[in-house]
Amino acid sequence: MTGSRRARLYEELSRESRRYLAAYVLFNQAVADHLGLHPTDVQFLSLLTAEPGPRSVKEIADMTGLTTGSATRLVDRLERGGYVVRAPDQQDRRRVLVAPVADRVARVTAVWDDLGEAWRSLLDDHTDDELEVITRHMRGAYDLSHAQMQRLRSLPKPD
Numbered sequence: 487m488t489g490s491r492r493a494r495l496y497e498e499l500s501r502e503s504r505r506y507l508a509a510y511v512l513f514n515q516a517v518a519d520h521l522g523l524h525p526t527d528v529q530f531l532s533l534l535t536a537e538p539g540p541r542s543v544k545e546i547a548d549m550t551g552l553t554t555g556s557a558t559r560l561v562d563r564l565e566r567g568g569y570v571v572r573a574p575d576q577q578d579r580r581r582v583l584v585a586p587v588a589d590r591v592a593r594v595t596a597v598w599d600d601l602g603e604a605w606r607s608l609l610d611d612h613t614d615d616e617l618e619v620i621t622r623h624m625r626g627a628y629d630l631s632h633a634q635m636q637r638l639r640s641l642p643k644p645d
Contacts, residue, residue, distance in 0.1 A: 511525075514528060514529060517597060517598075517601075520597060521593070521594060521597060523567070523594075524563065526550070526552075526560060527560065527563060527564055527567075527569075528594065529550075530546070530550055530560055530564070531564070531569060531586065531591055531594050532594075532598075533549050533550065534546075534570070534584070534586050535586055535591060535595075537549070539583075539585075540573070540583035540584055540585035541583060541584055542575070542581055542582065542583055542584070543557050543558055543561060543582070543584065544557075546560070546561065546584060551632065551635035551636075551639070561584050567590070568587055568590045569586065569587055569590045569591055569594075570584050570585060570586055570587060571584070571585055571587055572584055573585060
């Protein structure tokens with residue numbers, strides 16, 4: 487691939503990535519508005535239900551990029567709404583773990599399931615090999631996002 491073609495592809499990918507990310511943030515806001523939740527709450531519930539088992543507030547802070555104080559407020563909101571419960575860790579009674587409440591989270595899942603068929607159809611014309619590439623890219627983007635969040639949090643705020 488020539489250097490100029492590669493540069494054009496990077497530029498196009500950058501533009502489309504910005505459009506995709508902005509559209510997804512706005513889509514997430516629409517889902518949150520529909521459910522009467524905060525957008526961060528919707529995404530956290532998605533992350534929590536994708537993980538095996540309950541998580542501590544420290545783990546929640548790490549997975550979301552929030553401070554432990556903000557993660558605590560997130561859990562407080564969702565606990566008040568009945569979406570999560572806190573329970574003592576059976577291995578370490580000093581720790582408290584946060585777990586989703588299945589029937590309450592089902593309310594959120596139902597919205598995702600209703601919308602999911604249209605998202606899946608977007609991938610129907612891709613080969614299995616292409617789906618593997620997309621999945622690999624998404625995993626890498628997830629890991630990079632977390633590294634970049636940590637980096638940003640370590641930098642001084644701009645004036």
